[in-house]
Amino acid sequence: VQRPEWAPEGIDLTRPSVARAYDYWLGGSHNFAVDREFARKIIEMMPDVRLMARANRAFLHRAVWFMLGSGIRQFLDIGSGIPTVGNVHEIGQEADPEARVVYVDIDPIAVAHSEQILVGNDRATVIEEDLRHPEAILGHPRTRALLDIQQPIGLLLVSVLHAIPDSDDPVGLVRRLCAALQPGSYVAISHVTADSRPAEMSQAQQLSRQTTTPGTVRSKGQVEQFFSGLELVEPGVVWSPQWRPESPDDVGEHPERMGFYVGVGRKA
Amino acid sequence: VTGQPGSGTADQLSDFARTWAGTLRRASLAPMRAARSERTVTYLAQRLVAALSAEPFDASAGYRIGTELVDNGFASPESLGRTITLINSRLTTDLRLPADGETTGRLSALVESLAEGFAAAVHDRSLDAQDEVRVAALTAQARAERDLRETQARLQYLATHDPLTGLPNRVLLIEQVSAALRAAPAGRVGLVCLDLDRFATINTSLGHRVGDRLLLAVANRLRGLATACGLQVARLDRDEFVLLMTGTSGAEDVIKVADRALCRLAEPFHIDGLELPVTASAGLVEQPVAAGDGPELLRAALTALHWAQARGTGHWRLFERERSTADIQRYRLSAAMPGALRRGEFTLAYQPLVDLADRRLVGVEALARWHHPEHGMLTADRFIGLAAATGLLGTLDRHLLRLACEQGARWQRWPDAPYVSVNLAAPRLHDPGLVGDIAQTLDQSGLDPRRLQLEITEHDTIGTDRDTVATLEALAGLGVRIAIDDFGTGYANLACLHALPLHELKLAASFAQHPPDRPAAATDAFLAGVVSLGHTLGLTVLAEGIETEAQARRLHAAGCHSGQGWHFGLPAPAEDITPLVRAGTP
Numbered sequence: 001v002q003r004p005e006w007a008p009e010g011i012d013l014t015r016p017s018v019a020r021a022y023d024y025w026l027g028g029s030h031n032f033a034v035d036r037e038f039a040r041k042i043i044e045m046m047p048d049v050r051l052m053a054r055a056n057r058a059f060l061h062r063a064v065w066f067m068l069g070s071g072i073r074q075f076l077d078i079g080s081g082i083p084t085v086g087n088v089h090e091i092g093q094e095a096d097p098e099a100r101v102v103y104v105d106i107d108p109i110a111v112a113h114s115e116q117i118l119v120g121n122d123r124a125t126v127i128e129e130d131l132r133h134p135e136a137i138l139g140h141p142r143t144r145a146l147l148d149i150q151q152p153i154g155l156l157l158v159s160v161l162h163a164i165p166d167s168d169d170p171v172g173l174v175r176r177l178c179a180a181l182q183p184g185s186y187v188a189i190s191h192v193t194a195d196s197r198p199a200e201m202s203q204a205q206q207l208s209r210q211t212t213t214p215g216t217v218r219s220k221g222q223v224e225q226f227f228s229g230l231e232l233v234e235p236g237v238v239w240s241p242q243w244r245p246e247s248p249d250d251v252g253e254h255p256e257r258m259g260f261y262v263g264v265g266r267k268a
Numbered sequence: 269v270t271g272q273p274g275s276g277t278a279d280q281l282s283d284f285a286r287t288w289a290g291t292l293r294r295a296s297l298a299p300m301r302a303a304r305s306e307r308t309v310t311y312l313a314q315r316l317v318a319a320l321s322a323e324p325f326d327a328s329a330g331y332r333i334g335t336e337l338v339d340n341g342f343a344s345p346e347s348l349g350r351t352i353t354l355i356n357s358r359l360t361t362d363l364r365l366p367a368d369g370e371t372t373g374r375l376s377a378l379v380e381s382l383a384e385g386f387a388a389a390v391h392d393r394s395l396d397a398q399d400e401v402r403v404a405a406l407t408a409q410a411r412a413e414r415d416l417r418e419t420q421a422r423l424q425y426l427a428t429h430d431p432l433t434g435l436p437n438r439v440l441l442i443e444q445v446s447a448a449l450r451a452a453p454a455g456r457v458g459l460v461c462l463d464l465d466r467f468a469t470i471n472t473s474l475g476h477r478v479g480d481r482l483l484l485a486v487a488n489r490l491r492g493l494a495t496a497c498g499l500q501v502a503r504l505d506r507d508e509f510v511l512l513m514t515g516t517s518g519a520e521d522v523i524k525v526a527d528r529a530l531c532r533l534a535e536p537f538h539i540d541g542l543e544l545p546v547t548a549s550a551g552l553v554e555q556p557v558a559a560g561d562g563p564e565l566l567r568a569a570l571t572a573l574h575w576a577q578a579r580g581t582g583h584w585r586l587f588e589r590e591r592s593t594a595d596i597q598r599y600r601l602s603a604a605m606p607g608a609l610r611r612g613e614f615t616l617a618y619q620p621l622v623d624l625a626d627r628r629l630v631g632v633e634a635l636a637r638w639h640h641p642e643h644g645m646l647t648a649d650r651f652i653g654l655a656a657a658t659g660l661l662g663t664l665d666r667h668l669l670r671l672a673c674e675q676g677a678r679w680q681r682w683p684d685a686p687y688v689s690v691n692l693a694a695p696r697l698h699d700p701g702l703v704g705d706i707a708q709t710l711d712q713s714g715l716d717p718r719r720l721q722l723e724i725t726e727h728d729t730i731g732t733d734r735d736t737v738a739t740l741e742a743l744a745g746l747g748v749r750i751a752i753d754d755f756g757t758g759y760a761n762l763a764c765l766h767a768l769p770l771h772e773l774k775l776a777a778s779f780a781q782h783p784p785d786r787p788a789a790a791t792d793a794f795l796a797g798v799v800s801l802g803h804t805l806g807l808t809v810l811a812e813g814i815e816t817e818a819q820a821r822r823l824h825a826a827g828c829h830s831g832q833g834w835h836f837g838l839p840a841p842a843e844d845i846t847p848l849v850r851a852g853t854p
Contacts, residue, residue: 011409020401027344029397032405065301082401086300086341108412113404246302 019081079160230265330378334385442562458522717747744769777813
């Protein structure tokens, strides 16, 4: 029997969540033993996974700063996960108290947690939705209440598209999201790859199968496809530390070891 | 510039702070903008240096600096390690502080305190975070459970309500009957089952949208009535609605409700600017309930509804158990007929037809019998009507005709073999394949057509249409005898009788009896008149229902050629008749 679409999912606390493992790698304590067990297995394989997580997080911040600098004042952060220090609304509202942020996540715990953090903040909200339903995200009453879709928006797809298998047509999902955006909108994407460290990455991918969101690694060419129809902002799709670093020292000697391709596109 | 011991210049301090900030930023797991981290760290460095030379000295300043490092996001293990190294290796030299024992002692006390403050803050932060994520998990869990309950409630609602009108459906209605029973174990309940007359016509001629809106309007009227009378209302299928009444005291209660409901529904409906006159029929049941009676009660109401509908539109009928039992038995019999045909449960019994002058066997009437495995031998009156109603009549008739012809052919080898007289059910006369069927059966069995007689009931033939006359003529053309059965029980269209290709009149059994309240002479004269009518038409006349020798004589005296009845023999299996055929006499 097929579950009706409106029937609720249960909360499964026996399976690790990549979002909470990511929080652990970033030094956070918003995680459970099952998450830490998974996170430590990855650390055993790739001791620098914490640096990879940090570099990815740092890209998110730089991308948001870049968009703020380009006049963007409203953000749609899909796959926002467990809120950690330096969330998009904190960065955005530090720059402009009127900046608005809608967080979207599929994980009910991440959503509940985000709600706690956002209590009293009427310019940031969170909705429980799936990236596979772009129209539901854009049409959600809370999205519509907070974001003016007639104005440019900063769409953040950071560390989320690798949770969408090819069978769910991730390129098509990005295209559908972008179709709803006004010219002048920006899209930031970061994505796991096995182009460098293929052995470790494919092992990590195997391990991710036990989590609630198994991952798919993609090549640089495949990541670039997500930007088709958009103007790629300089320097294009690059390793995470290479995208507009604050200082050349931040890049490090082996940016390719950070395992993420990142890029920002602009809707013309 | 020579700095005072314990107080470096602003430049020296900011150099140190910049180095510290850079180190922390790289060691931190949560990214932070360079400018912001420098601002924060410069402030902390200023307080550290101030604490070093403060009088009186207070090491707890270091504790607060450690705490604030964590609060500002520098919470990674590396942040502490590198901070300690940096302070120990660079602070005194960068700020040109005296390397005396006092300063060294103060510095190590401050670092110790800073490490304690850092660790305590990290610990608190972890505990807080653990609380937060647990609360989030609990919230999510509670929400999922609430959603599940809502889903279940919604599924439950969908399973128990009609989506169009929102009224309870059959499932909930039966549950309500059970609930009524639980509330009053010895109580009575009543159901009024309503069905709109000719609703299908509204759907087909005005469209389903109008049909649906009419159903909604009907539901609303019934809802209003239910509220006013303290009833419950449900929708079963399409245009079937049910009113449930609990705590009734007799049939009058439901009859009153049915009257009111039919009146309410008879007021015209206005849908889409159309005035729709509607009538409804109702089936009623009112009785004490027992556990599990819900479905039974509903079936009773629906049965009564079918009785009401059979009478026309706008009627109600109250359920009666006896009538229903007879209905059910008839239905079971008719449902068993196809299987019985396949299993050969239908056979024939034969009753002698005897010449009244010499008492020789001239013919036999073949009578249908059903050897029912449960009910035993059933006579034709129990099942011929059912066969006609279920469309099995043709099949059954062909089967029986074949049996009769085959048996007749077996008797043919004796001289003066009897003809076999077979009843032909009235609807078969309109079957265009009838003549072909009979010709084929005669052919296959080898029976001489003159030894087959078909009996047709008087009111089925007389005054009939041209097709029937043609059919009879075709049958007569085959050489088959045709008899009018039960003559005298209908009102014969005598004008037509002479035009039909007939061979025999079978006088109904009532002619054999002597009505006790009438003079014998008058009866005999009447009988003679009827018989002579047969003679006038050139037909032989057979008297049915002869039970005594006296009757046999009387009917012979009246001019009847032959007779049939208990006096000459009961219907019997073929093997019991064969000796009579051989002997030529019963």
